[in-house]
Amino acid sequence: MKRMGLLCGLLMVSFQLFAEGYQVNLQGNRQTGMGHTGAGLMLGASSMHFNPGALSFMDKKYEFSLGVSGVISNNTFQKQAPSVYEAKSDNPVGTPFYFYGATKLNDKLAVGLSVTSPYGNTLKWGDDWDGKYLIQDISLRAIFIQPTLSYKINDKLGFGIGLMAVNGNVDLNKALPVQYSGQDATVNISGNTWAFGFNAGVSYQATEKLSLGLSYRSEVMVELDEGDADFSVPASLAGLYPDTKFKSELPMPANITFGVGYMVNDKLLLAADLQYVGWSSYESLNFDFEAESVPDSYNARDFENTMIYRLGAEYSLNDKAQFRAGIYYDSTPIPEDRLTPETPGTNKIGMSLGFGYKISDKLSLDASLLYIHGEKREDGYEPTDFYGTYYTNAVIPGIGLNYSF
Amino acid sequence: MKRYIYKYAFLLGVIALWSCEPNTDDFSPSKGSADFSKFIAIGDSYTAGYTDGALGRRGQEEGFSAILGKQLMHVGSDSYNQPWVQSESSVGSTQLQPGVYNGYYELSIVDGSLSPVPTIGDAAIYAEDAISVDNQNFGVPGAKITHLVTAGYSQLNPFFGRFASSDMTHVLGDAANANPTFFSCWLAGNDVLAYALAGGVGSIGNGVTDITDVADYESAMGAVLNVLTSKGAKGVIGNIPDVSSIPFFTTVPYNAFVIDAATAAALNQNYEAYNAGAEAMGLPKMEFVEGANAFIIHDASIPAQLGSRRQATANDRLLLTAKSYAGSDDFKADPIIIDNYVLTADELTMISTATDAFNAINKTMAEGFDLAFFDANALMAQLNTTGLVIDGNHYKSTFVSGGVFSLDGIHTTGRGSAIIANAFIDAINAKYDAAIPRANINDYDMVEFP
Numbered sequence: 130m131k132r133m134g135l136l137c138g139l140l141m142v143s144f145q146l147f148a149e150g151y152q153v154n155l156q157g158n159r160q161t162g163m164g165h166t167g168a169g170l171m172l173g174a175s176s177m178h179f180n181p182g183a184l185s186f187m188d189k190k191y192e193f194s195l196g197v198s199g200v201i202s203n204n205t206f207q208k209q210a211p212s213v214y215e216a217k218s219d220n221p222v223g224t225p226f227y228f229y230g231a232t233k234l235n236d237k238l239a240v241g242l243s244v245t246s247p248y249g250n251t252l253k254w255g256d257d258w259d260g261k262y263l264i265q266d267i268s269l270r271a272i273f274i275q276p277t278l279s280y281k282i283n284d285k286l287g288f289g290i291g292l293m294a295v296n297g298n299v300d301l302n303k304a305l306p307v308q309y310s311g312q313d314a315t316v317n318i319s320g321n322t323w324a325f326g327f328n329a330g331v332s333y334q335a336t337e338k339l340s341l342g343l344s345y346r347s348e349v350m351v352e353l354d355e356g357d358a359d360f361s362v363p364a365s366l367a368g369l370y371p372d373t374k375f376k377s378e379l380p381m382p383a384n385i386t387f388g389v390g391y392m393v394n395d396k397l398l399l400a401a402d403l404q405y406v407g408w409s410s411y412e413s414l415n416f417d418f419e420a421e422s423v424p425d426s427y428n429a430r431d432f433e434n435t436m437i438y439r440l441g442a443e444y445s446l447n448d449k450a451q452f453r454a455g456i457y458y459d460s461t462p463i464p465e466d467r468l469t470p471e472t473p474g475t476n477k478i479g480m481s482l483g484f485g486y487k488i489s490d491k492l493s494l495d496a497s498l499l500y501i502h503g504e505k506r507e508d509g510y511e512p513t514d515f516y517g518t519y520y521t522n523a524v525i526p527g528i529g530l531n532y533s534f
Numbered sequence: 535m536k537r538y539i540y541k542y543a544f545l546l547g548v549i550a551l552w553s554c555e556p557n558t559d560d561f562s563p564s565k566g567s568a569d570f571s572k573f574i575a576i577g578d579s580y581t582a583g584y585t586d587g588a589l590g591r592r593g594q595e596e597g598f599s600a601i602l603g604k605q606l607m608h609v610g611s612d613s614y615n616q617p618w619v620q621s622e623s624s625v626g627s628t629q630l631q632p633g634v635y636n637g638y639y640e641l642s643i644v645d646g647s648l649s650p651v652p653t654i655g656d657a658a659i660y661a662e663d664a665i666s667v668d669n670q671n672f673g674v675p676g677a678k679i680t681h682l683v684t685a686g687y688s689q690l691n692p693f694f695g696r697f698a699s700s701d702m703t704h705v706l707g708d709a710a711n712a713n714p715t716f717f718s719c720w721l722a723g724n725d726v727l728a729y730a731l732a733g734g735v736g737s738i739g740n741g742v743t744d745i746t747d748v749a750d751y752e753s754a755m756g757a758v759l760n761v762l763t764s765k766g767a768k769g770v771i772g773n774i775p776d777v778s779s780i781p782f783f784t785t786v787p788y789n790a791f792v793i794d795a796a797t798a799a800a801l802n803q804n805y806e807a808y809n810a811g812a813e814a815m816g817l818p819k820m821e822f823v824e825g826a827n828a829f830i831i832h833d834a835s836i837p838a839q840l841g842s843r844r845q846a847t848a849n850d851r852l853l854l855t856a857k858s859y860a861g862s863d864d865f866k867a868d869p870i871i872i873d874n875y876v877l878t879a880d881e882l883t884m885i886s887t888a889t890d891a892f893n894a895i896n897k898t899m900a901e902g903f904d905l906a907f908f909d910a911n912a913l914m915a916q917l918n919t920t921g922l923v924i925d926g927n928h929y930k931s932t933f934v935s936g937g938v939f940s941l942d943g944i945h946t947t948g949r950g951s952a953i954i955a956n957a958f959i960d961a962i963n964a965k966y967d968a969a970i971p972r973a974n975i976n977d978y979d980m981v982e983f984p
Contacts, residue, residue, distance in 0.1 A: 207558055211970060212561060213560075214974050260925065260926060262925065262926025306927040306937065307980075308979060308980050308982055309982060309983045310982075363983035365648055366983060513925070513927075514926075515925050518558075518559075520556035
């Protein structure tokens with residue numbers, strides 16, 4: 130009971146977890162329940178995402194894990210004073226998911242395949258809101274397919290590497306400042322493409338109680354060569370704005386995570402992660418349109434590298450049930466005067482609870498609930514002079530199943 | 535175990551409730567030291583909501599005074615009543631045929647290019663009875679400052695006739711009878727604009743196309759502000775934009791006279807005698823080449839034996855209407871831009887001298903009467919140079935595409951009016967320590983494309 134009290138105290142002073150920019154850290158319900166820590170832990174198949182070095186420490190011969198989260202996010206925009214204008218986003222529920230399947234080929238070598246969606250962003254402000262010339266709605270999603278190889282060098286040290294094949298998809302709508310028949314002209318931008326990267330990790334069981342891990346996920350530059358731009362413009366301008374192809378690129382930034390796990394006793398596991406995200410590669414979002422008459426679009430982003438600090442705990446109530454809790458602090462990569470309604474980032478505090486239950490020897494279930502509280506942020510995007518105060522939060526319930534034998 | 539579950543259930547419940555929507559800190563409008571309970575606007579076509587070359591309900595709803603009136607409802611005003619146009623149509627002041635006046639201009643494709651075309655207006659609007667004791671909009675298209683204090687002005691200007699309380703009243707009298715606690719007074723320029731629109735055909739005086747005499751301007755403005763503030767009302771006044779920032783005077787280039795080689799040769803031959811005479815008098819010669827040339831314009835300062843004409847330079851300004859004149863049969867017979875369609879450098883100097891003098895008076899009066907001051911001249915100059923980026927769009931003075939000016943090239947679109955209304959709001963907030971919310975520019979309309 131005393132320990133529970135401590136955890137509740139932690140929850141009270143802090144808030145909760147999903148990540149800044151358009152990164153979505155929800156790749157394991159067990160980890161999510163613990164503030165999305167995991168780089169320093171040995172958590173079986175899901176290690177492929179958190180630290181492929183830890184995969185070689187898996188207990189069973191086969192392990193499968195799959196899960197899904199429902200991102201219920203709210204964004205409120207209040208226009209810069211003096212103004213009484215306020216807008217609320219009507220975001221569809223995002224559904225990031227994960228699947229892991231792994232097997233031990235022998236005592237030292239494990240292989241696996243993971244499918245995750247660690248980047249994405251779905252935001253719907255509406256067709257006629259005040260920032261319609263910046264964005265009406267956007268849906269970004271990247272699916273990572275990752276074959277992974279992990280090798281246990283000795284009983285304490287494991288190393289792993291994965292190849293990431295990334296399918297990136299974007300679909301956005303924005304209004305253009307030309308009016309006809311009582312409406313604005315609009316453009317729909319969409320595209321889908323493949324890109325590649327890798328991840329690698331080292332996992333070290335320092336003592337019986339202490340484990341350490343270092344994991345790296347490379348940047349993946351998603352280059353779109355054949356995107357579609359569909360313009361809806363007045364007939365008199367149709368010749369200047371034909372539907373056309375465009376080129377663009379969007380980085381999925383590199384991540385370096387250092388993690389620690391500590392078994393306090395048989396029942397309590399503590400974990401901490403430091404995650405460094407290389408957002409500075411996101412300098413601008415540019416659209417190079419094929420049709421000569423359509424002016425190319427340059428949009429400064431100037432993101433900055435960030436750090437995420439995570440703490441988590443798992444308490445085993447008995448052989449079957451575990452409670453989990455965690456907190457994290459995720460600083461925003463978006464500098465002053467570069468805050469857009471397409472990614473209205475702010476420093477975020479995440480707070481999570483989790484529950485694990487061993488249904489049988491082979492099957493277990495993990496549930497998590499994450500609450501993310503974004504600090505209110507009064508800022509805007511200087512190149513288009515759109516300023517106000519953004520309020521953000523999200524509630525993310527998640528559920529997952531693990532099957533091992 | 536059970537106690538733990540309750541504890542978690544309680545926490546989850548708290549989180550669920552907490553998370554529905556972020557709490558926001560709302561903006562609180564405030565009237566500061568002013569009293570906006572009865573707002574009136576006095577002025578000219580801008581105040582009236584004239585747009586696209588005509589007065590109609592659409593323009594009245596999106597005029598700057600209507601937008602200002604609406605925003606003032608956040609700080610104590612409870613209405614903004616206008617002498618609404620009752621007709622579905624609109625009416626302007628250009629007589630297309632005897633008895634037929636223009637309505638709103640519309641953008642149409644003419645000979646393959648986009649061009650504003652007047653619709654047929656509804657002249658019955660002139661005779662409408664829009665008289666009401668509740669009226670708060672005393673904007674009269676065409677009015678100069680001196681007209682506001684001219685008794686019987688309704689007999690001269692049907693736009694005032696529509697809502698004047700009597701045949702012998704004047705605009706100021708009716709406005710004062712509304713007992714305002716707050717007013718806007720902005721005459722954006724008929725005191726110089728009437729002259730400019732006539733291509734500088736006029737002088738200084740009281741004629742329709744004259745520039746108002748500075749002393750008359752000062753005394754009329756003094757009278758207006760004296761009367762309106764006599765019962766303690768506060769207010770805001772605006773100054774006069776330079777004509778060189780208005781697309782009606784900046785759209786047609788001086789050197790857009792495009793001809794073929796044969797025409798150039800013929801003109802050079804025609805003007806051989808002119809060039810000999812000009813050379814003797816030390817004046818510039820006229821020369822034409824295939825392609826783009828400076829237009830030939832009327833200039834009264836050129837001796838009559840040279841036909842009072844010369845080629846335009848970058849210092850002259852052709853009116854927007856010169857474009858269609860350059861396509862007329864008259865122009866084909868004698869390719870000269872006649873006096874009504876061009877402002878020569880001398881005429882422009884006259885206009886800017888008067889504008890500067892009027893604006894000096896406006897500034898002094900704003901200080902003297904302790905009123906808020908809207909620098910319309912600076913705003914229009916900015917729109918004409920760098921433009922203004924607002925909420926995702928770059929606004930400029932550019933005709934048709936700039937977003938600010940309507941199809942008449944003089945009056946604003948709804949967006950332009952909202953930009954002006956916000957500038958008024960900024961001036962009022964600063965002066966009276968108020969917090970009137972700005973209008974959302976994107977809620978209003980720009981030029982409609984076909």
